[in-house]
Amino acid sequence: MHNPHIEESTPRQADLTGVLLAGGRSRRMGRDKARLFFAGQPLYQRALELLHRFCRHVLIAGSRPDLERPGLPSLPDRYPGSALGGLYTGLLAATTDWILVAPCDMPWPDARIVERMLTVRQGHDAVVPRTPDGYEPVFALYHKNCLGRMEEMLRQGQYRIYDFYRRIDIRYLDPPELPDGWQRSLVNINTPEQLARLLEEES
Numbered sequence: 001m002h003n004p005h006i007e008e009s010t011p012r013q014a015d016l017t018g019v020l021l022a023g024g025r026s027r028r029m030g031r032d033k034a035r036l037f038f039a040g041q042p043l044y045q046r047a048l049e050l051l052h053r054f055c056r057h058v059l060i061a062g063s064r065p066d067l068e069r070p071g072l073p074s075l076p077d078r079y080p081g082s083a084l085g086g087l088y089t090g091l092l093a094a095t096t097d098w099i100l101v102a103p104c105d106m107p108w109p110d111a112r113i114v115e116r117m118l119t120v121r122q123g124h125d126a127v128v129p130r131t132p133d134g135y136e137p138v139f140a141l142y143h144k145n146c147l148g149r150m151e152e153m154l155r156q157g158q159y160r161i162y163d164f165y166r167r168i169d170i171r172y173l174d175p176p177e178l179p180d181g182w183q184r185s186l187v188n189i190n191t192p193e194q195l196a197r198l199l200e201e202e203s
C-alpha cells in the first residue's frame with residue numbers, strides 16, 4: 001500500500017547515502033523481519049522506498065544477498081552483532097558526508113521526519129529523533145565525522161549506541177519538532193504479537 005508520507009516531489013539530497021539496516025537476527029520475531037509481508041509488500045520495502053526518495057545511492061548494511069538488486073548492494077558488517085556495527089558499515093561504505101539510516105522493520109516511515117532532520121543537521125555529527133520512549137537511533141542521520149569514534153568503540157567490543165552518543169554532537173528532534181503522528185511513524189515491529197496488532201490496525 002502506498003505510504004502517504006512519501007511524496008513523489010521530495011528532492012533527492014546529493015550529499016546523502018541511504019542505508020537500510022537489515023543485518024539483525026530478528027530473535028524476538030522468530031523469523032526474518034525484513035521480509036515479513038505487511039499491507040501488501042515486504043516490510044523492508046517501505047523503508048527502502050523512503051530512502052530512494054531522498055538518496056541517489058542506497059545500500060544495505062548487513063549481509064543480505066536475498067534483498068540485493070541492481071544498484072542495491074548489501075555489505076557484510078566488519079563488526080557484526082549490533083546495530084552500531086550496521087551504522088558503521090553504512091557510514092564506511094558511503095561516498096557522501098551524510099547517511100540517512102532506516103531500519104527494515106518500520107511499517108510507516110515518515111518523510112516529514114527526514115525533512116526536519118535535514119533542516120537541522122548543519123554543524124552536528126548526527127540528528128536523532130527522541131521521544132518519551134527513548135531515542136530512535138536507527139532512523140536518523142549520521143555524518144562521516146562519526147566513523148572514527150564508532151570504530152574506536154567497536155574495536156574495543158563496545159556496542160551500545162547510547163555510549164556512542166556520549167562521544168558525539170547530536171541534534172535531537174523532540175516531539176514539539178516532530179510532525180503529527182510521530183508515534184505511529186516511529187513504530188518498529190519486533191514481535192509476532194505486535195505484528196498481529198499492527199496488521200489489524202492497518203486493515
Ligand SMILES: Nc1nc2c(ncn2[C@@H]2O[C@H](COP(=O)(O)OP(=O)(O)OP(=O)(O)O)[C@@H](O)[C@H]2O)c(=O)[nH]1
Nearest residue numbers: 022023024025026027028061062081082086103104
Ligand atoms: N547491519 C546490521 N543491522 C543490524 C544489526 N542488528 C540489528 N540490525 C538492524 O537494526 C534494526 C533494529 O534491529 P533490532 O530490532 O534492534 O534487532 P534485531 O536483531 O533485528 O532483532 P532482535 O533479535 O529481536 O533484537 C533492524 O533494521 C535490524 O536489521 C547488525 O548486527 N548489523
